[in-house]
Amino acid sequence: xxxxxxxxxxxxxxxDALPGDVAAALDGAPGSLASGADLWKNRxxxxxxxxxxxxxxxxxxxxAIVVVNAKNQVFWGKRVREHSWQxxxxxxxxxxxxxxxxxxELHEETGLEPxxxxxxxxTRDWLxxxxxQHWVKREWRGSYRGQKQIWYLLRLVGRDTDVSLRASxxxxxxxxxxxxxxxxxxxxxxxxxxxxxxxxxxxERFMHAHPQTRRERxxxxxxxxxxxxxxxxxx
Numbered sequence: 001x002x003x004x005x006x007x008x009x010x011x012x013x014x015x016d017a018l019p020g021d022v023a024a025a026l027d028g029a030p031g032s033l034a035s036g037a038d039l040w041k042n043r044x045x046x047x048x049x050x051x052x053x054x055x056x057x058x059x060x061x062x063x064a065i066v067v068v069n070a071k072n073q074v075f076w077g078k079r080v081r082e083h084s085w086q087x088x089x090x091x092x093x094x095x096x097x098x099x100x101x102x103x104x105e106l107h108e109e110t111g112l113e114p115x116x117x118x119x120x121x122x123t124r125d126w127l128x129x130x131x132x133q134h135w136v137k138r139e140w141r142g143s144y145r146g147q148k149q150i151w152y153l154l155r156l157v158g159r160d161t162d163v164s165l166r167a168s169x170x171x172x173x174x175x176x177x178x179x180x181x182x183x184x185x186x187x188x189x190x191x192x193x194x195x196x197x198x199x200x201x202x203x204e205r206f207m208h209a210h211p212q213t214r215r216e217r218x219x220x221x222x223x224x225x226x227x228x229x230x231x232x233x234x235x
Contacts, residue, residue, distance in 0.1 A: 053094060058145030059128055061092040063102045064199065067110070067117065067154045072207055074181055075110065075156075075163075077173035085187045087196075088172065089149065098122075098150040106154070109172040111164025117154040121206030126150060129195040146191075151199040153206050181207070 053060055065088040067075040078085050090105035092098060099119075106112050130146035137144075156162075165173050182200065185193045 053091065054143060054145075055148065058143055059126075059148040060144065060146075061098075061126075062089060062147040062149045063092060063098050063105055064089040064149045064151045064195075065102060065106055065109075065154060066151065066200070066203060067106075067112070067156050068120075068181070068207060069156050069160075069178055071178070072181055073178035074183060076177055076179040076183060077109070077165075078175040080171055080174045084189050085183070086189070086192070090172075099152075102150075102152050108168040109165075110176075111167035112156070112158065112162055116156060116158030116162045118157050120153040120155050120209075121203060122153065123149075123151040123199060123202050127195045127198055129192055132191060135191075149195065149199075151203060153203040 055061070067088075069075075075087070076085050077088060088105055088109040090101065090108065092101040096104075103114055106117070126148040127150075128146060128148045131144070133141060163176065165171050165176065181204070183196070185196055188196050
């Protein structure tokens with residue numbers, strides 16, 4: 001059975017409006033009625049886990065992170081048990097700002113903390129890419145279209161040894177290295193390549209506008225973390 005996003009919202013409102021004794025009766029009902037209630041609960045949890053975070057066009061808000069060192073080389077991570085490489089990225093949780101999500105994802109995927117980096121800049125608006133339907137889980141099809149991302153450019157002011165790929169229980173990368181700023185796009189999964197090209201093009205100017213200071217180069221002295229100068233982008 002296929003459940004559309006509109007159908008799910010309608011049924012959520014209907015079930016929430018039921019009196020408590022009726023809702024309880026559904027839990028204890030025999031046969032097909034109980035099975036139907038269980039099916040709804042499971043499907044609601046599956047769909048709302050993702051679709052509740054989608055915008056009206058079916059894109060999930062996301063952040064992507066480019067970390068550069070003193071030589072303007074970028075952190076380049078190899079996905080666990082795959083032959084593809086990418087920048088750290090991850091979804092924005094409900095109630096999170098893009099900047100808070102960036103700090104969380106940065107630590108989860110690289111082990112770096114705010115004291116280890118300095119924000120150089122970010123994309124002014126969302127950059128979108130669509131995910132082919134055969135990559136999308138069956139329960140998300142028809143609702144999930146792809147990702148919309150705010151990209152951050154960060155300067156590493158800590159040391160390489162501050163990087164830890166085991167900072168979370170589910171690591172994203174199993175290897176990493178420094179790479180020239182213009183990473184080979186053929187190493188990136190195909191449907192993300194245009195977003196990468198646009199992001200690197202927009203962020204490059206910040207790298208030259210905010211070079212690492214002599215004090216940071218000589219002493220690895222952490223620069224105070226500066227908040228982003230941009231307001232949260234619309235929609």
